Amino acid sequence: MKKLPIGVSSLEKLIRENCYYVDKTYFVEKLVNSGSQFFLSRPRRFGKSLLVDTIKQAFLGNRELFKGLYLENNWDWEKKYPVIHIDFGGGVVQDAQDLKEWIIKQLKRHMITYNVSVEEQNNARFMFTDLIISLKEIYKNPVVVLVDEYDKPILDNIDDTERAIEIREVLKDFYSVLKASDQYLKLVFLTGVSRFSKVSIFSGLNQLQDITLSPAFATICGYTQSELETVFSDRLEGVDLEKLRYWYNGYSWLGDKVYNPFDILLFLSEKIFRPYWFETGTPTFLMEIILNNKVFLPKLEEIKASDEILANLDVDFLKIENLLFQSGYLTIKETKTLGLRTIYILTYPNFEVKMSFNNFFLSDILPVASDKEEVQNSIVEAIEENSLEKLKTALYSFFASIPNDWYRKNDLDSYEGFYASVVYALFTGSGLNTRSEDTTNLGKIDLTVLYQARAYIIEFKVVEKDSEGKALGQIKEKRYYEKYTDSCREINLIGIEFSREKRNIVYFEYETLER
CATH class of the missing domain: 3.40.1350 (Trna Endonuclease; Chain: A, domain 1)
Structure with a gap:
């Protein structure tokens, strides 16, 4: 088994338990060579946290964790960078004040780790700015900022528009530091489920490159058919590969289709076809929106959406196509060009989601x-x-x-x-x-x-x-x-x-x- 970066995500635990790791480390090199500030949206349980931790360990210079992986011989291990890693994945934010306290607590933890002190310790934006500048001055190398599940505080409260907007404003203020601190930063990488519009949450952060629908990064998370059959070949003996594909493959972000890693690892452990990913939880507010908007359920097999709809989600402008796509219940089937516009044809990614989503609808009735x-x-x-x-x-x-x-x-x-x-x-x-x-x-x-x-x-x-x-x-x-x-x-x-x-x-x- 290849040694893994140490993290806390359930997907990482599954990988360690199954003793398998699909090498995605070449994407870390590709990111660094492609720009400096990135955003990636993928559904839950898709390996975002593992990717973030992999980037973190690379910049910290922990070469021993990458033995046998692509990055071992394709990275400058002599240089080590200070890393600020903010993770909103754990717990549920109750309100704007709770979010402020959570951010401050995470920043203080970094201050202890790096033995750094800042004057202002009660304002998240000031603390964040001072921490970035101090780390750059002390370590003589620019800072890497990683934010995992950047949008979870909003999504946890999206059924309460007023509270969600208040939380959004706190995050908007916090993320504004990234633009002002550009000269001190080596890399910024944010992940989340939703692609909230830049105007609503990343105002002014024009240099943030959204790679969600970039063909070059389409398989940065998830397993391709080739990766599945190569890495897990010894565990696939006797498995009906066509049935496995029918059940779990089909997610597409303008590149090769991929499997959700969570599904594959649990299937290989149990060898039973079940909706593993879906059973980890579907937000009830999603079904409420479908019922309240009287969505014709059969239409979900083929929905047309523009790039503007898919790319812009906001608390006070929720579009069902956007929510279903970004949360993983719909994926891109194909694209069509109408004049200068690109139209995306969305559909269910696979049998697991199609069957389970419809059962979820019936359970509400x-x-x-x-x-x-x-x-x-x-x-x-x-x-x-x-x-x-x-x-x-x-x-x-x-x-x-x-x-x-x-x-x-x-x-x-x-x-x-x-x-x-x-x-x-x-x-x-x-x-x-x-x-x-x-x-x-x-x-x-x-x-x-x-x-x-x-x-x-x-x-x-x-x-x-x-x-x-x-x-x-x-x-x-x-x-x-x-x-x-x-x-x-x-x-x-x-x-x-x-x-x-x-x-x-x-x-x-x-x-x-x-x-």
């Missing part, structure tokens, strides 16, 4: 998790048995189990996309192969479910009270089934109509076409 599980089991059994009557019963039971009080609080039954979103989430969360708004030459199929050599083509309609009997007719009129006549031996056409008044299915008709 039903207070008892076992009810959801029971319905989903019935749906899978119905598809396996090819029993459309059983499928009809399962769907009807699910909508009947949603408490009336939930509708009253969320006012979603008047939202036409709600019913389709729920059915889509039920199928997708069950682990079935689904295609939302499946494109044909005559229009779009609301939902296609593929199982073995069978296709289920589903059309949704929402009526005010009673059935209008039009859903199945539309499938036949538009001949949606023709898309699958060559690839499937059996095609099931299913028309479903929901009543706003009755809050349930009032029409479920089907026909089967066999080749």
Whole structure:
């Protein structure tokens, strides 16, 4: 096993426990040769803290930690630099005052480590400035500043806009020191989950280079397919690599697709396919935003977003595309050029996220998790048995189990996309192969479910009270089934109509076409 820089992140612990380390140290050299101040956004549990600690140990001159790694013979180990490492990853900031105290405590810890004293010890901005200048003068080398999870204090309070703005202003004041201290700095590297706009939090820090969507740094965190098969070759014996790719690969930042390291290390430890990353926690405020904004859930399979939307997040201007992309629930599928603009096509990165996110949505609707599980089991059994009557019963039971009080609080039954979103989430969360708004030459199929050599083509309609009997007719009129006549031996056409008044299915008709 290669010796690791010492840190506290859970990912590092997993790496030590599994005795594997994917060598990313060549990116440290690339950073130094590319500029002096950088920002990187990646989702949680993606190795940001390990990367920061690797940079730290390199500048501290701890060559013995890099034995056998790229940087061992590609770094000037004679030069050592003072490093200020601020980490917001641990704990939850309660308010602006709590954040100020936390920053001051971390700065004082550095003063003790480097045996430095500054006059002002009650103002974070003054302390930070004096510490940087003092370290430069004492050690005769410029200072390296590393800030890990720079945005976590804001994200911890993003459901309270007023408090989040107050915390943002404290951070903005603190980070302003970096511009004024440029002449004393060797390298500045900040990481976080979100790409808050420079205007809101990095005002004036024009030299900060955002490498989040830089192809040159696309794989700085995460494991590529090649790295996975090379470094972990002895642990992959007997593993279905295609299934592993389907479950966990797919994150893209305009370069090779990568796996989340957290998923891979836990999978190799357990050898069981489970949503490891997703189970570490999804913020409830995210689902609240989806429900409050009446997001049509199937749309998440393909969302178009401009660079401006992806690059600029702010507390008082939250965009669902931005939040889902930056937090790792959506990734870049492809890019398109429209005139002088670049449009990003976003989608779920992999099966783990697609299935788990839809289950998370359903859990918000039903207070008892076992009810959801029971319905989903019935749906899978119905598809396996090819029993459309059983499928009809399962769907009807699910909508009947949603408490009336939930509708009253969320006012979603008047939202036409709600019913389709729920059915889509039920199928997708069950682990079935689904295609939302499946494109044909005559229009779009609301939902296609593929199982073995069978296709289920589903059309949704929402009526005010009673059935209008039009859903199945539309499938036949538009001949949606023709898309699958060559690839499937059996095609099931299913028309479903929901009543706003009755809050349930009032029409479920089907026909089967066999080749």
